[in-house]
Amino acid sequence: xxxxxxxxxxxxxxxxxxxxxxxxxxxxxxxxxxxxxxxxxxxxxxxxxxxxxxxxxxxxxxxxxxxxxxxxxxxxxxxxxxxxxxxxxxxxxxxxxxxxxxxxxxxxxxxxxxxxxxxxxxxxxxxxxxxxxxxxxxxxxxxxxxxxxxxxxxxxxxxxxxxxxxxxxxxxxxxxxxxxxxxxxxxxxxxxxxxxxxxxxxxx
Amino acid sequence: xxxxxxxxxxxxxxxxxxxxxxxxxxxxxxxxxxxxxxxxxxxxxxxxxxxxxxxxxxxxxxxxxxxxxxxxxxxxxxxxxxxxxxxxxxxxxxxxxxxxxxxxxxxxxxxxxxxxxxxxxxxxxxxxxxxxxxxxxxxxxxxxxxxxxxxxxxxxxxxxxxxxxxxxxxxxxxxxxxxxxxxxxxxxxxxxxxxxxxxxxxxx
Amino acid sequence: xxxxxxxxxxxxxxxxxxxxxxxxxxxxxxxxxxxxxxxxxxxxxxxxxxxxxxxxxxxxxxxxxxxxxxxxxxxxxxxxxxxxxxxxxxxxxxxxxxxxxxxxxxxxxxxxxxxxxxxxxxxxxxxxxxxxxxxxxxxxxxxxxxxxxxxxxxxxxxxxxxxxxxxxxxxxxxxxxxxxxxxxxxxxxxxxxxxxxxxxxxxx
Amino acid sequence: xxxxxxxxxxxxxxxxxxxxxxxxxxxxxxxxxxxxxxxxxxxxxxxxxxxxxxxxxxxxxxxxxxxxxxxxxxxxxxxxxxxxxxxxxxxxxxxxxxxxxxxxxxxxxxxxxxxxxxxxxxxxxxxxxxxxxxxxxxxxxxxxxxxxxxxxxxxxxxxxxxxxxxxxxxxxxxxxxxxxxxxxxxxxxxxxxxxxxxxxxxxx
DNA sequence: TATGAATGAGCATTCATTCAT
DNA sequence: CATGAATGAATGCTCATTCAT
Numbered sequence: 137x138x139x140x141x142x143x144x145x146x147x148x149x150x151x152x153x154x155x156x157x158x159x160x161x162x163x164x165x166x167x168x169x170x171x172x173x174x175x176x177x178x179x180x181x182x183x184x185x186x187x188x189x190x191x192x193x194x195x196x197x198x199x200x201x202x203x204x205x206x207x208x209x210x211x212x213x214x215x216x217x218x219x220x221x222x223x224x225x226x227x228x229x230x231x232x233x234x235x236x237x238x239x240x241x242x243x244x245x246x247x248x249x250x251x252x253x254x255x256x257x258x259x260x261x262x263x264x265x266x267x268x269x270x271x272x273x274x275x276x277x278x279x280x281x282x283x284x285x286x287x288x289x290x291x292x293x294x295x296x297x298x299x300x301x302x303x304x305x306x307x308x309x310x311x312x313x314x315x316x317x318x319x320x321x322x323x324x325x326x327x328x329x330x331x332x333x334x335x336x337x338x339x340x
Numbered sequence: 341x342x343x344x345x346x347x348x349x350x351x352x353x354x355x356x357x358x359x360x361x362x363x364x365x366x367x368x369x370x371x372x373x374x375x376x377x378x379x380x381x382x383x384x385x386x387x388x389x390x391x392x393x394x395x396x397x398x399x400x401x402x403x404x405x406x407x408x409x410x411x412x413x414x415x416x417x418x419x420x421x422x423x424x425x426x427x428x429x430x431x432x433x434x435x436x437x438x439x440x441x442x443x444x445x446x447x448x449x450x451x452x453x454x455x456x457x458x459x460x461x462x463x464x465x466x467x468x469x470x471x472x473x474x475x476x477x478x479x480x481x482x483x484x485x486x487x488x489x490x491x492x493x494x495x496x497x498x499x500x501x502x503x504x505x506x507x508x509x510x511x512x513x514x515x516x517x518x519x520x521x522x523x524x525x526x527x528x529x530x531x532x533x534x535x536x537x538x539x540x541x542x543x544x
Numbered sequence: 545x546x547x548x549x550x551x552x553x554x555x556x557x558x559x560x561x562x563x564x565x566x567x568x569x570x571x572x573x574x575x576x577x578x579x580x581x582x583x584x585x586x587x588x589x590x591x592x593x594x595x596x597x598x599x600x601x602x603x604x605x606x607x608x609x610x611x612x613x614x615x616x617x618x619x620x621x622x623x624x625x626x627x628x629x630x631x632x633x634x635x636x637x638x639x640x641x642x643x644x645x646x647x648x649x650x651x652x653x654x655x656x657x658x659x660x661x662x663x664x665x666x667x668x669x670x671x672x673x674x675x676x677x678x679x680x681x682x683x684x685x686x687x688x689x690x691x692x693x694x695x696x697x698x699x700x701x702x703x704x705x706x707x708x709x710x711x712x713x714x715x716x717x718x719x720x721x722x723x724x725x726x727x728x729x730x731x732x733x734x735x736x737x738x739x740x741x742x743x744x745x746x747x748x
Numbered sequence: 749x750x751x752x753x754x755x756x757x758x759x760x761x762x763x764x765x766x767x768x769x770x771x772x773x774x775x776x777x778x779x780x781x782x783x784x785x786x787x788x789x790x791x792x793x794x795x796x797x798x799x800x801x802x803x804x805x806x807x808x809x810x811x812x813x814x815x816x817x818x819x820x821x822x823x824x825x826x827x828x829x830x831x832x833x834x835x836x837x838x839x840x841x842x843x844x845x846x847x848x849x850x851x852x853x854x855x856x857x858x859x860x861x862x863x864x865x866x867x868x869x870x871x872x873x874x875x876x877x878x879x880x881x882x883x884x885x886x887x888x889x890x891x892x893x894x895x896x897x898x899x900x901x902x903x904x905x906x907x908x909x910x911x912x913x914x915x916x917x918x919x920x921x922x923x924x925x926x927x928x929x930x931x932x933x934x935x936x937x938x939x940x941x942x943x944x945x946x947x948x949x950x951x952x
Numbered sequence: 953t954a955t956g957a958a959t960g961a962g963c964a965t966t967c968a969t970t971c972a973t
Numbered sequence: 974c975a976t977g978a979a980t981g982a983a984t985g986c987t988c989a990t991t992c993a994t
Contacts, residue, residue, distance in 0.1 A: 171989060172956095181955040183991080192989060290518050290526035297509045298502030298527075305501045314494050322494035323502075329537030330530040350978085375964060385980040387966080396964065554957085579985060589959040591987080600985065698926050698934035705917045706910030706935075713909045722902050730902035731910075734942040741941030783968060784977095793976040795970080804968060 150188050150198070152178040157199045162247035169196070200252050201260055203245050208267045210237050215271050219278040223331055226275065227295070227324040234303055235316060249304050268296045282331060291331070299323055354392050354402075356382040361403045366451035373400065404456050405464055407449050412471045414441050419475050423482040427535055430479065431499070431528040438507055439520060453508050472500050486535060495535070503527055558596050558606075560586040565607040570655035577604065608660050609668055611653050616675045618645050623679050627686040631739055634683065635703075635732040642711055643724060657712050676704050690739060699739070707731055762800050762810070764790040769811045774859035781808070812864050813872055815857050820879045822849050827883050831890040835943055838887065839907070839936040846915055847928060861916050880908045894943055903943070911935055 156177035160168040171192050175182045189195045210233060218226045238246040272292045276282045306312050306319050314322075360381035364372040375396050379386045393399045414437060422430045442450040476496045480486045510516050510523050518526075564585035568576040579600050583590045597603045618641060626634045646654040680700045684690045714720050714727050722730075768789035772780040783804050787794045801807045822845060830838045850858040884904045888894045918924050918931050926934075 170987085175956095182989090183955050184953085186990070187954075287518070287522060287526055290522050291530070293510070293517065293523065294502070294506050294527055294530060298498070298506040301505035301509075302498050302502040305505075306497070313497060314491070318491060318494050319497065322491055323498055325538070326495070326498065326530060326534040330533040333533030333537065334529070353978095374962080376962090386964090387981065388979050390965070391978065557957095578983080580983090590985090591960065592958050594986070595957065695926070695930060695934055698930050699938070701918070701925060701931065702910070702914050702935055702938065706906070706914040709913035709917075710906050710910040713913075714905070721905060722899070726899060726902050727905065730899055731906055733946070734903070734906060734938060737942040737945030738938040741945060742937070782966085787977095794968090795976050796974080798969070799974075 146188070149178070149180060149184070152180070153185060153188065153195060154198050154202050157195050158202065158244060158248055161199065161251055162242075162244040166251050171195070197260065199248070203248060203252070204260060204264050206245070207234075207237060208263050211267050211271065215274055218271060219275050222328070223275075223279075224324045224328040227299075227327050228320050231299070231303060231320040231323060234300070235307065235320075238304065238307055243307070246304065246307050250308060265296060268292065281335060291327070295327055350392070353382070353384060353388065356384070357389055357392060357399060358402050358406050361399050362406065362448055362452055365403065365455055366446075366448045370455050375399070401464070403452070407452060407456065408464060408468050410449070411438075411441060412467050415471050415475065419471075419478055422475060423478050426532070427479075427483075428528045428532040431503075431531050432524050435503070435507060435524040435527060438504070439511060439524075442508065442511055447511070450508065450511050454512060469500065472496065485539060495531070499531060554596070557586070557588060557592065560588070561593055561596060561603060562606050562610050565603050566610065566652055566656055569607065569659055570650075570652045574659050579603070605668070607656070611656060611660070612668060612672050614653070615642075615645060616671050619675050619679065623675075623682055626679060627682050630736070631683075631687075632732045632736040635707075635735050636728050638679075639707070639711060639728040639731060642708070643715060643728075646712065646715055651715070654712065654715050658716060673704065676700065689743060699735070703735060758800070761790070761792060761796070764792070765797060765800065765807060766810050766814050769807050770814065770856060770860055773811065773863055774854075774856040778863050783807070809872065811860070815860060815864070816872060816876050818857070819846075819849060820875050823879050823883065827886055830883060831887050834940070835887075835891075836936045836940040839911075839939045840932050842883075843911070843915060843932040843935065846912070847919065847932075850916065850919055855919070858916065858919050862920060877908060880904065893947060903939070907939060 153174060156174045157169055160173055160177060164173075169192075171185055172182055174195060175185045178185070185195070189198065211230070214230070214233060218229060221229065238249065269289075269292055272288060276288065282288075302319070302323065306316060312319075357378060360378045360383075361373055364377055364381060368377075373396075375389055376386055378399060379389045382389070389399070393402070415434070418434070418437060422433060425433065442453065473496060476492065480492065486492075506523070506527065510520060516523075561582060564582045564587075565577055568581055568585060572581075577600075579593055580590055582603060583593045586593070593603070597606070619638070622638070622641060626637060629637065646657065677700060680696065684696065690696075710727070710731065714724060720727075765786060768786045769781055772785055772789060776785075781804075783797055784794055786807060787797045790797070797807070801810070823842070826842070826845060830841060833841065850861065881901075881904055884900060888900060894900075914931070914935065918928060924931075
């Protein structure tokens with residue numbers, strides 16, 4: 137019967153737990169994220185963990201939620217900037233920012249991302265999807281000619297999931313066959329040229 | 341020390357174990373793939389499982405191996421066909437085949453794919469990567485004009501990882517924002533138009 | 545990581561575990577000393593056993609330690625008395641006390657002694673050896689004439705190991721060819737006469 | 749339902765099993781003496797082991813029997829020689845021979861002796877006890893004056909068990925506080941002087 | 953409210969023994 | 974006769990969760 141953290145202190149404890157979980161997941165893998173270990177690293181007793189979370193699963197969800205929230209918080213303020221760039225520039229910029237987020241704190245989120253799939257029952261990816269869709273919508277509002285072109289939702293979908301996973305995979309690859317920069321430019325080119333192509337097709 | 345399955349019967353048992361493991365992974369997730377459960381579903385005693393596999397990990401590897409092998413077996417004979425198509429057609433066709441494989445047996449492989457990341461220590465993805473790289477190479481040999489264009493390894497990398505994951509994600513999505521067909525055509529268009537674009541750029 | 549028993553209750557639990565282990569070793573042999581069985585007899589859950597002991601081995605060591613400690617605790621306060629006796633009396637007295645300890649609680653330690661060899665990796669016999677060596681040294685300090693005689697360490701070694709095992713063997717023998725009293729007197733005579741002999745030899 | 753080995757070949761197989769068991773017990777301890785392992789080293793199938801032995805326990809008994817038999821076989825032919833020596837010489841000689849037997853084949857029997865206690869339910873030590881008692885009896889027949897002295901069975905008992913265990917302990921001791929030779933001479937002196945003492949006592 | 957000792961179901965793995973071949 | 978694949982009970986150990994303090 138965990139309560140919503142109403143007080144300052146409680147909020148801090150919840151934060152400490154999630155933080156501890158992420159650190160352990162990154163450093164020791166799923167097996168390291170036992171409730172005991174998380175509580176220990178968070179500096180609280182095991183029992184207290186259950187004051188704030190229904191069960192282990194709930195902690196995992198909160199951990200994943202945190203990653204998503206951080207990603208959203210990173211992207212949102214970037215939107216005004218991005219919408220004024222060319223597609224090529226915007227995609228490239230976005231990928232570099234994603235990389236920066238994933239490699240922050242000794243690649244904590246990158247390492248977590250590899251395990252998150254197996255740890256959470258259902259992805260609460262919605263907020264991330266929303267902000268990226270917002271970005272896409274605002275982008276086309278600034279570049280109205282694109283609207284005539286391709287199937288926007290599909291393109292976004294491909295970019296969001298395919299792009300994200302490709303970046304994660306590349307950064308995790310101990311021997312990547314190309315530099316991150318090449319990959320980013322390649323993806324930027326791909327997105328740009330396909331949108332230009334559909335634009336051209338629409339003009340005919 | 342597990343023995344190599346030399347006899348017919350032994351081979352069948354190994355198969356049954358791997359099969360049981362995949363069924364359980366698909367239906368119950370990683371936690372369902374305990375040695376006891378696998379043996380039970382395979383219709384053998386726990387001890388027998390250890391006659392054929394060093395340990396639990398070895399079973400998991402064999403399971404993943406099986407998926408990869410099946411994917412390779414599906415793609416390989418397709419290559420001669422694919423290389424004669426346009427990029428658009430080839431990508432579309434490949435995606436449809438991938439879907440068919442993933443959704444076979446009540447989406448067994450699709451469900452497994454979601455967990456495989458967490459289950460195997462190191463992906464033996466090499467064979468899959470190889471066959472897809474082969475496909476790309478043979479494709480450009482049949483379409484030499486493409487060689488002048490874009491950074492081929494990067495494009496393949498993006499398509500292989502991004503494309504695969506996008507498909508998996510889409511098929512797993514209980515409420516996908518577009519049909520699989522739209523997604524496949526969208527991805528095919530993207531690949532096609534970007535290769536055409538770089539071709540055009542090269543001509544200048 | 546098992547905790548040091550800091551509280552009263554914890555100390556009692558540790559004691560109960562060791563006690564249970566000794567009872568089981570005595571009654572059912574090494575095979576009876578499984579962690580589950582020990583926990584059961586100690587009246588606790590298996591998990592709790594691991595709160596106090598790193599692993600099964602550690603329980604076994606504690607069990608053996610307990611026997612050694614009890615033996616030492618029995619001998620130590622006896623030393624002042626023993627050193628004032630003749631060798632014959634002292635050896636006889638010591639053997640009777642050893643017997644009493646071994647046969648206490650329905651011969652628990654006697655039965656355990658038979659198995660302890662196989663159960664502990666390294667004997668922590670040091671404390672026992674030390675107290676017996678102390679006894680020997682204090683004895684010769686009270687009987688300085690003995691110092692002129694035989695090789696004291698060797699004699700002690702023979703008495704400590706040979707004597708101890710002979711007693712254990714005799715008490716375990718379902719059909720001993722002589723009474724314990726005869727054995728004790730015989731050993732006492734042997735030790736006494738050989739020390740007297742080497743004394744006589746030294747005088748020449 | 750194991751049969752008595754009636755044929756040559758069967759006898760050889762039984763021998764191979766016992767031999768394998770002793771090698772494994774010496775080299776790998778009790779845990780190494782699984783039926784599988786023994787059969788493997790003996791060069792037969794597990795099933796065949798059960799043709800000759802009721803169960804694992806029976807193999808262990810046969811192993812121990814073998815050690816005892818070898819000890820008896822070593823001592824018996826020595827008796828005529830020993831009875832013509834002084835007690836001191838005889839004891840010393842016997843101990844050296846025991847040592848030689850125990851350290852044969854890279855200390856195989858010595859290592860086994862340490863585990864045999866825990867492995868066999870009941871010691872079939874009787875034959876060894878018998879041959880040593882025979883030795884003692886024949887000895888006093890050659891030295892009739894000894895008969896007047898001490899309690900012969902008791903002295904033998906002490907020597908047999910105490911002496912044997914002291915030797916085993918000393919040879920197993922990684923840091924023995926004296927040389928084997930000192931120990932042997934010390935024990936020889938002890939036995940000699942105590943028999944001489946009881947002789948002297950009897951003369952008064 | 954916070955704690956951490958206690959729990960026991962569950963897991964991976966081993967191995968004596970059997971029995972169909 | 975000999976075999977070794979198959980078995981499943983048993984073992985040591987972990988860990989999510991609870992609850993008395």
